[in-house]
Amino acid sequence: MTTTGRWPATAVFFLNGLTLSTYIVRIPTTKVVYHLTDGQLGALGVMFAVAALASMQAVGVLVARVGSRPVLRVSLVVMPVLLALIGRVHGAAALGAVLAVFGAVHGTTDAAMNAHAVAAERRAGRPILNGCHGAWSVSAVLASLITAGLAHAGVSLTVHLTGVAIALLVGGLALGPLLLPATVDRHQGPHVVRERVAFAFEATFLRLAFASARALSSSAFACFLHADFSLPFMSSHFSFATSYWALAFASMTL
Helix, strand or coil, X not given: CCCCCHHHHHHHHHHHHHHHHHHHHCHHHHHXXXXXXXXXXXXXXXXXXXXXXXXXXXXXXXHHHHCHHHHHHHHHHHHHHHHHHHCCCCCHHHHHHHHHHHHHHHHHHHHHHHHHHHHHHHHHCCCCHHHHHHHHHHHHHHHHHHHHHHHHCCCCHXXXXXXXXXXXXXXXXXXXXXXXXXXXXXXXCHHHHHHHHHHXXXXXXXXXXXXXXXXXXXXXXXXXXCCCCHHHHHHHHHCCCHHHHHHHHHHHHC
């Protein structure tokens, strides 16, 4: 067990970012594999976002009751499983169900990891949140570069997501025991945790908004600012390869 919990808290952000970014940069491939229309892809994106937002609103009470550590230990195991299922289910309906649960677990993880990072920051007596969010950005770049290479090599969606999921599962299981004890934020009350949940939602929204802006600005074809999942729609019109979208998404931290 570490003294301040700084590095385990940072590692949670890294794993969360790697999980979400791996899915995001594979959205164009997912659209092709499942033969999704633009409308269906948009509906799935909304479903994911609504599930994430709803879970963020509810997780405050849960963290206040049991602490962020137990929540994270479960979510860091469940998220990789859901990531693998994205490439293994059959049909748009099954994919929608997986993405809804994936969004809810991601929202839960995002809120709990911010609460945990605040507790670690208070324990350390110095700012660590910037470093945590920096780790999330680094993981986004790493996921993008890996995806670009694998897509160029012709690795399938199923093989890619399953391989990453296994690595994330091992990382999550190893990280769980290193997190701060549940008592660090178990008894702070739902209203305190809700403030951290609100911060988590704002931070996630800003990360994805900047990712969209950077990705779009890196393309000579991008003339207008679109929402976060706009490039997968554009790919069908401009013939963007998955590897190009992955590299564009990676430019978010430049």
